[in-house]
Amino acid sequence: DTEVTQTPKHLVMGMTNKKSLKCEQHMGHRAMYWYKQKAKKPPELMFVYSYEKLSINESVPSRFSPECPNSSLLNLHLHALQPEDSALYLCASSQGGQPTYEQYFGPGTRLTVT
Amino acid sequence: KNQVEQSPQSLIILEGKNCTLQCNYTVSPFSNLRWYKQDTGRGPVSLTIMTFSENTKSNGRYTATLDADTKQSSLHITASQLSDSASYICVVSLRDNYGQNFVFGPGTRLSVLP
Numbered sequence: 001d002t003e004v005t006q007t008p009k010h011l012v013m014g015m016t017n018k019k020s021l022k023c024e025q026h027m028g029h030r031a032m033y034w035y036k037q038k039a040k041k042p043p044e045l046m047f048v049y050s051y052e053k054l055s056i057n058e059s060v061p062s063r064f065s066p067e068c069p070n071s072s073l074l075n076l077h078l079h080a081l082q083p084e085d086s087a088l089y090l091c092a093s094s095q096g097g098q099p100t101y102e103q104y105f106g107p108g109t110r111l112t113v114t
Numbered sequence: 115k116n117q118v119e120q121s122p123q124s125l126i127i128l129e130g131k132n133c134t135l136q137c138n139y140t141v142s143p144f145s146n147l148r149w150y151k152q153d154t155g156r157g158p159v160s161l162t163i164m165t166f167s168e169n170t171k172s173n174g175r176y177t178a179t180l181d182a183d184t185k186q187s188s189l190h191i192t193a194s195q196l197s198d199s200a201s202y203i204c205v206v207s208l209r210d211n212y213g214q215n216f217v218f219g220p221g222t223r224l225s226v227l228p
Contacts, residue, residue, distance in 0.1 A: 004157070042203055042218035043158070090157050099145040099207030099215040105157030 003027075004106035006091050012112045015081060021109045023074040023091030029104075031097040032074040034066060035090040037108070043090055049074060050097040081113045116141045118206050118219035126225045131194055135222045137187040137204030145209035149178050149189045152201045152221070161189070161202075194226045 004025045013019050023032065031050045035043035048056035049068040057066075063085075065077040074091055088108045094101040118139045127133050139147070146165045150158035162171040162178040164187070171178050175192045191198055204219040 006157075040221075040223070042220055044218075045216070088155065092157070097215070099209060102148070102160055102163060103216070105150075105159070107157050108155065110155060 004091055004093055004104050006089075006106035006109050008109060009107070010110045010112075012114060013078065013081065014114055015083070017081075018077070018079045020078065021076040021089055021091075021111075023076075023093075023106055024072055025093040025104070026072055027093065027095075027104070028071075029093035029095050030071060031094045031101070032068065033092040033094075033103065034074070034076050035092065037088045037090055039087075047076075048097065055097060078111075081111075083113050086111055086113045116206075116208065116217045118204055118217050120202075120204050120219040120222050122222060123220070124223040124225070126227060127194055129194060129196055129226055129228050132190065132192050133194060133224065135189045135191075135202050135204075135224070137189070137219055139185050139187070139204070139206045139217070139219075141185075141206040141208060141217050143209040144182065144185075145207040145215075147178075147180055147187050148205045148207070149176070149187075150203045150205060152203055154200070158203055191224075194224075196226050196228060199224060199226045 007022045034046040037043045046060045047066045052068045067075040090108045091106040092103040094103045121136045148163045149161045152158040164180045177190045180187045201221040203221040206217045
């Protein structure tokens with residue numbers, strides 16, 4: 001199984017809502033990533049979890065809150081988002097945090113903030 | 115500053131034709147270079163990965179080259195198909211970095227027309 005799954009595929013939420021994005025992998029990978037991608041732009045790194053510990057937080061606003069309950073699961077909790085947060089949110093995983101390991105990306109969650 | 119540039123920004127070709135995409139990078143210390151294909155609204159999928167000592171790598175109709183001296187890479191697509199229409203992203207990894215390990219290029223948007 002070389003698949004990273006993400007749910008939901010699409011999400012529309014108001015600025016006062018609280019929602020969560022979910023990412024799951026069963027490849028035994030120990031590093032997991034959240035990226036944000038705006039249209040026609042490359043993915044921007046948001047968070048990195050390595051061995052279930054947050055190792056990188058790229059100055060992301062606190063309205064985005066990551067959580068790694070176990071080595072297979074990664075969540076991104078959303079609260080009080082702004083319309084400019086509308087984007088494709090990609091999850092990825094790799095065997096380890098070192099750059100020699102390939103990243104496998106999920107299909108993404110298309111988020112629209114109204 | 116670690117940076118990856120890609121050219122052209124977009125490209126339109128007819129089905130069956132060949133094309134070459136370019137990637138220039140100023141990333142140090144270099145670990146490896148990857149080419150990803152990303153369909154619209156989907157996660158990136160890895161095509162090739164090359165380390166410092168490799169100067170060519172093929173994956174079906176995709177052939178990537180790497181010149182570590184000039185810090186340039188190219189992705190050649192042979193006998194293009196309609197399904198090749200996508201964004202192609204060059205990603206360079208940093209060696210021995212304890213922060214963000216991956217530097218993404220802006221991508222080249224390829225459209226293959228019948």
